[in-house]
Amino acid sequence: MSNLFDRLPKYIQIKEAIRKEIEEGILREGQQLASEATLIERFGASKMTVIRALQELVQEGFLSRVQGKGTYVTYPMRKNPLIGLLLPKTSPARCDALLETVESCASEAGFDLLFSLADTNGEKVNDFAERLIQRKVSGLIAAPVETGADPAAPGWWLNRLREERIPIVLTGGKMDNCRDISVIQTNDEEIMAELTREVLKKGHRRLLLLGGEEESSSLVASRIRGFQKVCKEEKIRVERAEIVRLPGRKSLEEDSAEIISLLRTHEPTVVMALNDLTAFRVMQIVQNNPYRFDGSISVTGFGDCDFAEDAGLTTVRLPLKEMGERAVKALQKLMRGGKPEWITLHAHIVHRSSLSMLSYTKGEKTRSAN
Numbered sequence: 001m002s003n004l005f006d007r008l009p010k011y012i013q014i015k016e017a018i019r020k021e022i023e024e025g026i027l028r029e030g031q032q033l034a035s036e037a038t039l040i041e042r043f044g045a046s047k048m049t050v051i052r053a054l055q056e057l058v059q060e061g062f063l064s065r066v067q068g069k070g071t072y073v074t075y076p077m078r079k080n081p082l083i084g085l086l087l088p089k090t091s092p093a094r095c096d097a098l099l100e101t102v103e104s105c106a107s108e109a110g111f112d113l114l115f116s117l118a119d120t121n122g123e124k125v126n127d128f129a130e131r132l133i134q135r136k137v138s139g140l141i142a143a144p145v146e147t148g149a150d151p152a153a154p155g156w157w158l159n160r161l162r163e164e165r166i167p168i169v170l171t172g173g174k175m176d177n178c179r180d181i182s183v184i185q186t187n188d189e190e191i192m193a194e195l196t197r198e199v200l201k202k203g204h205r206r207l208l209l210l211g212g213e214e215e216s217s218s219l220v221a222s223r224i225r226g227f228q229k230v231c232k233e234e235k236i237r238v239e240r241a242e243i244v245r246l247p248g249r250k251s252l253e254e255d256s257a258e259i260i261s262l263l264r265t266h267e268p269t270v271v272m273a274l275n276d277l278t279a280f281r282v283m284q285i286v287q288n289n290p291y292r293f294d295g296s297i298s299v300t301g302f303g304d305c306d307f308a309e310d311a312g313l314t315t316v317r318l319p320l321k322e323m324g325e326r327a328v329k330a331l332q333k334l335m336r337g338g339k340p341e342w343i344t345l346h347a348h349i350v351h352r353s354s355l356s357m358l359s360y361t362k363g364e365k366t367r368s369a370n
Contacts, residue, residue, distance in 0.1 A: 017043070083137055101323075102141055182334055191349065275303050276313060279354075308350070312352045
């Protein structure tokens with residue numbers, strides 16, 4: 001699965017790669033940039049694509065052209081305050097929505113944006129934190145990024161920014177001992193509990209909660225709690241409830257083999273996935289293996305990604321646009337000296353065909369559209 005950066009237009013990828021090298025000091029002020037021919041070969045792009053990327057960097061003040069000599073690195077004098085945005089690579093759908101909204105709201109509020117995608121490599125996240133400090137950012141909006149053994153513990157990067165008294169807003173989750181940070185979260189535990197009750201109302205008694213690598217532990221912990229809460233309350237009605245997290249995917253074939261093994265081992269009548277991508281994988285496997293699975297497995301997701309409607313996936317729609325808008329407003333409040341706040345936004349269930357009523361006929365489980 002490609003990450004968000006790989007899905008951007010090629011000229012933007014080139015532009016961001018060069019800008020990052022300037023901001024990190026790899027390319028220094030006054031240094032001559034490589035020739036267009038070299039950049040074309042490096043990025044595997046057309047001449048027009050490279051020229052467009054360079055033109056935008058010139059317009060933004062990162063580069064300057066000297067006729068007859070070449071292109072040189074400059075450093076823009078910013079008129080607007082600069083804020084940072086840190087999002088995890090593992091949640092591309094969430095990144096898409098939050099990046100678009102935060103970028104728009106920040107621009108309307110008169111901010112420039114310094115954006116980075118983070119993985120679980122703590123060193124890279126820490127480097128970004130140092131860049132934010134060097135650039136004297138006015139604040140940071142970030143999703144919880146796990147860089148240590150304890151997902152809830154604030155990493156070095158977060159504590160470093162707090163030491164510099166940089167206002168921070170976390171979106172989608174929280175970390176321990178961060179009372180000086182504003183949090184914009186969704187009611188994941190409550191909505192997952194509601195979805196689990198909906199599953200039980202459909203007659204399902206063998207439930208498999210399945211998580212992939214697309215969401216961090218801190219983001220899905222509350223979803224798991226909601227599932228467990230209902231299973232505990234309804235223990236008489238639940239025959240079997242299993243929770244499984246898929247290991248890091250090495251290939252689609254290995255991933256599919258792992259899911260098939262889980263379905264055959266646990267024999268669920270419904271798979272409740274912790275994200276839509278995992279749900280979609282399960283749906284594809286069930287549809288492509290009718291001789292192994294009789295079509296009686298229902299599936300639910302979490303996130304309502306772009307493909308969910310076409311796939312007929314019952315899922316949870318997160319208010320990501322509102323989350324981005326509220327995050328920018330919360331950051332502005334902190335920058336004005338306001339107190340940190342915790343805001344909970346409400347998600348809702350989107351009912352589609354992948355969750356069906358389960359009925360029993362002559363000891364056999366069957367699905368009926370409902």
